[in-house]
Amino acid sequence: MSEDRVHVQVGANGVATVSMVRADKHNALDQAMFEALMRAAEQLAGDASVRAVVLHGEGKSFCSGLDVASLMGGSGGTNVLLTRADGRVANFAQRVTYDWSLVPAPVIAAIHGNCFGGGLQIALGADIRIAAPDAKLSIMEIKWGLVPDMGITQTLPRLVPIDVAKELTFTGRVLSGSEASTLGLVTRVADDPLAAATALAEEIAQKSPDAVRAAKRLYNETWVSDDAAAALALESDLQRGLIGKPNQLAAVTAGMSGEPPVFVDPATPA
Template identity: 50%
Template structure:
């Protein structure tokens, strides 16, 4: 059965995990569905923003416990070491595909975001969470480490001591603590409504400028110790925007006090 739905409307791709009866737990079909959804949006020029959510009471409870038995019978080296998606394996691509998208991704969290579900959420640019939402780097509970892109994402979000505590203990934290530690952007009563509202706002901005901004932020995060490289990339990206059709339309719309229309 389909695990993920994708609906594109008004330049916003609504990507929804649809296994609500199982708290959107991750089985192989869910892995495949999430990757297919993300990669299917890569070259869609109509999409300017993605809203990522999960149906039912929880965003994603992490790996389906029934999947552990199937995984235990496989050769772990053969299963996880091949790079099947550029720099990532299948499990890592579930989270990293959203960072690889050229458009912003906004996640709406409720219930729990545990283990792989937490790492999936971290792949988004921005995360809204409902009050009472719980998050956890859950892998240590099963004698494992985060292996779905968590270590490529978490060091940019939280302090080293916080990362170590979360990883070593597997202890769930409430949304308020997640907000204080940098895992959540904002706590709101209706995270999906907030995500859609923000997506609509971003979709009204210059598509080329938004995409350039996401790419530049990613570059800056990856080259934090090389200020010269970041400054040069900043200038290069700006030069690509100045005077181009989208930027000229923004200027015209501002002068004429209207909404811009991008082609």
């Protein structure tokens, strides 16, 4: 069943498109959808040809959140969401957001329609979010007497001040894509977020994949860190690993000649 929930397509240009395909349920998250999203992230993390990823939902919405009725009726009920496999940092539910950080290539979420609760947390797990101006977003868990628990502690603090995070979490109010952009919850708005996300992914795919992967790692590991020495050391270590390598030289050659660069895929996922 889970193979029917998410489709992954990798183009010749290195842009991968991940589509949630449960349109009749506004891409609500049942166990099969969780499993399919985890498998998609794992597949892309291991594919060195992938240079950028576009994540979106088919139909009228990006993702409307948990399909509580389905999860309650499944084996283990909603408790399955809180289970954590041995050795994993994230539990079952958290992996559909956290695992996007394990994909070396940038992940761009294209948001339209409803993006509620767990759906918003999935989008927050992406590196960049482009939303339709009239998209509807909400940290909705308070409506059900719950806290957001799908990795939001690793994403929201990088985007908005704590008072904004608290206001949105305490109230669960619904934001438009335009207001979400003003607050910093999404990167920018576009009338056609999927087209805009794809165009951005194609632009990124034309840059050195080594440098792009290193930049994602640099920011992911240091953005909210208070360890200046470790952050500065990582800058140097990553730079040392780029200088003089084939893709760095190809970027220099292209910059000097004006010709399109020719990059090679990383030998192994970074």
